Amino acid sequence: MTMETVESQHDGSITASLTESKSAHVQTQTGQNSIPALAQVSVAGSGTGRGSPAVTLVQLPSGQTIHVQGVIQTPQPSVIQSSQIHTVQVAAIAETDESAESEGVIDSHKRREILSRRPSYRKILNELSSDVPGVPKIEEERSEEEGTPPSIATMAVPTSIYQTSTGQYIAIAQGGTIQISNPGSDGVQGLQALTMTNSGAPPPGATIVQYAAQSADGTQQFFVPGSQVVVPDEETELAPSHMAAATGDMPTYQIRAPTAALPQGVVMAASPGSLHSPQQLAEEATRKRELRLMKNREAAKECRRRKKEYVKCLESRVAVLEVQNKKLIEELETLKDICSPKTDY
């Protein structure tokens, strides 16, 4: 449980602090005169985990309650100094070139470049967030090198090392032993056993791979070097409940030679040898295309996720700024009442 205390300082800025409680009150002070609070805004903070924007309930003076997520609050000068904050916000959002701005001269080409620059949701959000601590940033993806598990190096020398779509590493040794290493786990603790069977009458050239560890979404994709691919067994996909009963809740995969129509998401990695024949070149081109499509597919998903997060953040910002605006208007009205000369004397 966290409590978010928001205070409007005498200079108009609003500070927020999180403490261990459930709700808080917002007190506004209007400078030396210490005018009693005009706008009481109840902020019920519900702290969330890392990476997800904190959701905050903001109760307006009118009694209306709004949900605020990932609040970005730049220090607010009072209404009298509003030009200053305007400059800051423009600089933060529009990514203007400071040097050019200071010089006051931007040639048309550069200006066109700036205007036509496509926004990066991650970049914009992170720049907005950099001003205010506590505002969640969009995480940078870890490079593949960072995710490489140390256990791979200590394994028995494998014939092949594959990487799944979930980042796990699969090593297939000469004897047919398959080991799975989870990058997120420590050392050999991440190893998971696979069993390979050829019982019954498998299709020609196919080996059933039973993956003992159930994945989160049940959809594993494998990068397989050479001329083989690992695909989810069709029977498992089509009749999961049936196969689950038959294999003990283990999804089934097949290692088989690639066909013309690869299942979606399955990519064949390049064999180390050089490619010469037209067929090999065609296979290489197909492999590259599939890899590119899969990467773009993942990138598109990630981009949509970032976009949604960005839009949510903007909506939250609008909600907060509306509250602040309302409060400042009331503050201004009060100051006007105090400072206005009496006419009836």
Added chain:
DNA sequence: AGCAAGACGCGTCATTAGAG
């Protein structure tokens, strides 16, 4: 129940920004 409209997510392609 059937249908249409809208929302939403996904995959793909084209384009661009940015890193090396």
Added chain:
DNA sequence: CTCTAATGACGCGTCTTGCT
């Protein structure tokens, strides 16, 4: 200059909702 990630745009399928 090249390569790759990020993003907009488009088409498609699915789901929800309101209407008949």
